[in-house]
Amino acid sequence: MRGCEASWPRHSTDKTSRTRFLLLSVPLPARGIIFDLDGTLIDSxxxxxxxxxxxxxxxxxxxxxxxxxxxxxxxxxxxxxxxxxxxxxxxxxxxxxxxxxxxxxxxxxxxGVCVESRLYPGVLDTLNSLLSQQKPIACVTNKPSAFTLPLLKALSLEHFFDPVISGDDLAQKKPDPMPLEHVSSAWGLRPGDCLMVGDSMSDLDAAKACGMPVVLVRYGYSQGLDIEALGADAVLDSMEDFAKVFN
Structure with missing residues (x-):
């Protein structure tokens, strides 16, 4: 993908698909991708x-x-x-x-951190695709580190992310932008050159506060909020759609 105008339809009109793609204000693909964990990658x-x-x-x-x-x-x-x-x-x-x-x-x-927890469809393919493109990938979660790392390890995900930022690793957690700014700085990138992928208002607020584009998934833990109305740059039905749009 060379740029957003050529690559992103402003709105999906295919009635067989509920996935909505909105035009992002920065060229895509992003230079680094930050994923939330619970409700985005894993149904925990x-x-x-x-x-x-x-x-x-x-x-x-x-x-x-x-x-x-x-x-x-x-x-x-x-x-x-x-x-x-x-x-x-x-x-x-x-x-x-x-x-x-x-x-x-x-x-x-x-x-029992990983008894019934499972990856959402398309997650593994998406992460492998990003890894093959040598994209930096991070995981930023509000989950305490005592649970984050064992869960990632149990599902064989730990090798995908550098860094992994848990809710107790920094002075602030989402919706504060500090974790996202920390990751982009560690990568030597501006927040606007990265992309946040999450499922909640906390993910959205953290990204918006530091000028980072944000994609929300519709299937996660949104606490009953209308994902379509929150103001994300894109809303996806599944992680399988992420691979279709960003590759």
């Missing part, structure tokens, strides 16, 4: 929700369904636990109870 909801339910059971509370728990994922593991305690997004949990619950969650999730 079954293991995350199971650990939450183990916490709730330890506290004599009722378990939640996978469908409900899936909507709470985003903004880091501790916030997920807090939402489980609250039964939703509103309010704040008692600090002492939250610390106790989060300690339990860490133990339960560490013991």
């Amino acid at each position: 909801a079954p293991d995350l929700v199971r650990a939450c339910n183990q916490v709730l059971g330890s506290l004599d509370r009722e378990a939640v369904s996978l469908e409900v728990g899936r909507r709470w994922i985003g903004n880091g593991a501790k916030r997920l636990v807090e939402r489980a305690l609250l039964g939703g997004f509103d309010g704040r949990a008692d600090p002492d109870l939250l610390e106790k619950a989060y300690a339990l969650f860490q133990r339960f999730y560490q013991d």
Whole structure:
């Protein structure tokens, strides 16, 4: 691909496909690609929700369904636990109870970080394609490093990313732009020369704050938000579409 005008349709009009491609403001392909983890590359909801339910059971509370728990994922593991305690997004949990619950969650999730977690369709092909093109690829997640690295290793993904930035590696995490700026600086690139690929408002806000183009996937953990309306540069139905557009 030489440039965005020749390569990117402004809007897909094919009624057999729901994938929407919007014109980006920078030439593509980007010189470096930054991926979110949960909800973008990996469907980790079954293991995350199971650990939450183990916490709730330890506290004599009722378990939640996978469908409900899936909507709470985003903004880091501790916030997920807090939402489980609250039964939703509103309010704040008692600090002492939250610390106790989060300690339990860490133990339960560490013991089962990759039992049912799976790669989304097209992820492996996309990463292999980028690797063959010698594109720098990073993973930036709000997941604590104690969980990120074991999960990547369990799914044989760790060799794709340099660097891997977890939620506790820097002073700030997404939606702050610091992790994305850190990666682009490590690559010797401007943020605008890179591309963020994620599934949530945190990914979008972090990218927009540093002038980085951002693609959102429709299948991830968007907490019920309308992905189409968030203002991403592109919205994709699957990671298989990423390979079609960027190769």
